[in-house]
Amino acid sequence: MNNVFGEPxxxxxxxxxxxxxxxxxxxxxxxxxxxxxxxxSLKLLAELVDERGSIDVHRLPIMLEGIAAFVDMGTRCAxxxxxRMQWQxxxxxxxxxxTAP
Numbered sequence: 849m850n851n852v853f854g855e856p857x858x859x860x861x862x863x864x865x866x867x868x869x870x871x872x873x874x875x876x877x878x879x880x881x882x883x884x885x886x887x888x889s890l891k892l893l894a895e896l897v898d899e900r901g902s903i904d905v906h907r908l909p910i911m912l913e914g915i916a917a918f919v920d921m922g923t924r925c926a927x928x929x930x931x932r933m934q935w936q937x938x939x940x941x942x943x944x945x946x947t948a949p
Contacts, residue, residue: 886915886922893911
């Protein structure tokens with residue numbers, strides 16, 4: 849399983865690069881979207897197994913790694929959203945401390 853149509857390389861090299869100006873809401877929307885992709889991929893995989901009664905065991909690890917990549921991307925989005933919410937809170941507290949007499 850070194851390289852089947854480039855898929856293992858793509859799965860191992862996925863990263864989430866967010867827009868630096870994106871706020872927590874946009875990042876959480878992205879996280880929801882990635883997790884929705886993972887959910888639908890699992891549903892499709894379950895339907896394929898149900899219809900065929902079996903699945904191509906050579907392709908199954910690639911499909912599962914792809915789903916894991918979707919979950920990983922969603923987790924990274926949610927983590928970045930959490931960090932940005934904390935950063936905004938710290939910046940807000942610092943501004944209020946500077947303006948307080």
